[in-house]
């Protein structure tokens with residue numbers, strides 16, 4: 579491995595010694611715990627908060643409370659703090675990177691306005707930057723909200739619900755995407771003493787107080803997925819991923835089932851999960867509706883190991899850090915794999931047939947593009963452009979890659 583300022587060269591390895599990967603903490607759990615902490619009267623004890631830039635940005639903004647909340651490229655930080663600032667009746671400008679200002683927020687702003695918040699778009703209707711002028715009086719507690727654009731709007735509303743004088747009753751309409759993240763939000767709220775009722779499409783949270791609690795953040799399953807993929811793509815090896823639990827709040831723990839089909843066996847042990855190789859069982863199709871952040875990992879794995887697979891539930895990928903479908907199509911094409919769009923949003927992953935001697939991966943300001951293509955190093959030399967993009971969720975990623983002890 580030879581990092582330079584702008585590119586990272588990964589030399590080809592096909593097998594490695596058993597290696598322990600420390601893993602970072604979950605930014606999704608951390609960012610929820612931090613918002614809840616800011617809404618709790620009394621002292622919480624939060625431990626193992628993420629080193630992710632998205633979480634460090636949340637900590638800095640909540641701690642320093644500047645007039646302008648610049649969230650950089652952190653989606654959860656933008657959505658959760660927009661609701662938080664409104665609910666705590668503050669005046670604030672919410673902004674972020676140029677890409678953040680292309681990521682929609684209208685559904686959340688409409689809901690907050692209905693509840694009684696005064697929010698203005700400073701540039702384009704439906705998108706950041708926003709000028710928030712607080713919420714002086716709650717006008718309603720009944721909100722109907724679409725679930726098919728981003729679950730983060732729903733999580734943002736749920737976390738402020740207990741501190742609103744009338745609480746909230748959300749009716750979710752349409753297809754619900756990223757449902758597991760809504761469940762994570764409610765389970766975390768419950769860990770801080772909140773009672774809720776979720777029946778069918780209705781979620782009800784009455785006015786109540788968050789209870790001071792000790793909360794330890796689990797390791798990040800989305801970050802763990804790249805290590806599953808590395809093993810799936812290698813000829814030999816064994817990994818121990820630290821800090822993962824069998825009963826996780828994180829929906830991306832589904833990677834265990836996906837990788838069980840793609841040749842990786844998981845055994846939960848004290849302190850984490852041991853990964854070993856097993857024969858590939860085959861994966862005909864997978865629906866990523868509730869685990870969208872795994873799509874890049876699985877696409878690259880299937881492309882490398884020769885597994886043709888149907889991918890569904892990729893709709894939300896177009897509005898994330900980049901248009902992840904376009905980005906995947908471009909980069910998979912560099913080693914002759916394809917992600918072909920068919921009818922009704924069904925995609926077919928057609929694996930690579932011939933591998934070039936060297937592949938340059940462009941990262942599109944998207945941490946997951948850099949990390950998902952790392953396992954390509956099991957088949958060829960890889961050059962990652964802008965490796966520092968990983969800082970958004972996993973700053974120690976390349977350091978952990980260098981822990982891999984090559985078996986010659």
Ligand SMILES: O=C(O)C1=C[C@@H](OP(=O)(O)O)[C@@H](O)[C@H](O)C1
Pocket residue numbers: 605606607654727728729730733755756759870871894
């Ligand atoms: O709530 C969360 O922590 C997240 C929800 C998901 O977003 P969407 O709900 O927009 O799919 C996911 O992609 C993102 O990385 C984190």
Ligand SMILES: C=C(OP(=O)(O)O)C(=O)O
Pocket residue numbers: 651652653654655871898899946971
């Ligand atoms: C989509 C992601 O994050 P966010 O929406 O919070 O920016 C992600 O981490 O893959």
